[in-house]
Amino acid sequence: DTEVTQTPKHLVMGMTNKKSLKCEQHMGHRAMYWYKQKAKKPPELMFVYSYEKLSINESVPSRFSPECPNSSLLNLHLHALQPEDSALYLCASSQVTVGKLFFGSGTQLSVL
């Protein structure tokens, strides 16, 4: 199984809502990532988990809260987002940090 599964595929939320994005991989990868991608831009790193511990937070606002419940799962909790947070949110995993990335199909998020 070489897939990274992300849910939901699409999400529309208001600025007062709380929602969560979910990501799962069963490749035994020990590094997992959240990226944010705006239209026609490259993926922008948000968080890195290595061996289930947060190793990198790219100065992401606290309205984004990552969680790694176990080595296969990665969540991104969203609260009080702004319209400018609308983007494609990509989860990825790799065997080692800075190794080959396997991306999920992403969650297209719209904040109204």
Next chain:
Amino acid sequence: GQQVMQIPQYQHVQEGEDFTTYCNSSTTLSNIQWYKQRPGGHPVFLIQLVKSGEVKKQKRLTFQFGEAKKNSSLHITATQTTDVGTYFCAGPFVSADKLIFGTGTRLQVFP
């Protein structure tokens, strides 16, 4: 700050023509990876180059890593409509533990 630039930003080609995208880093990279993202899709890994001056081929695609490990190129011979998408290079700066993506080159192929 440290960045990875790609040129051109956008290119139209006629099917059958060749295409090249160039990737330039402000800092030495430990390795270089290339990804392809189809319209509406997610990035998909193509290849990784590690050694200075390395050249690798995948069918019609040729990848090079510069001698100084600060630049790379992807060349597609005889493009096909299936080559449409955005090509990103990505690499970790030496002693860094995160991948930085290049700005991307969007390729459009007309039949």
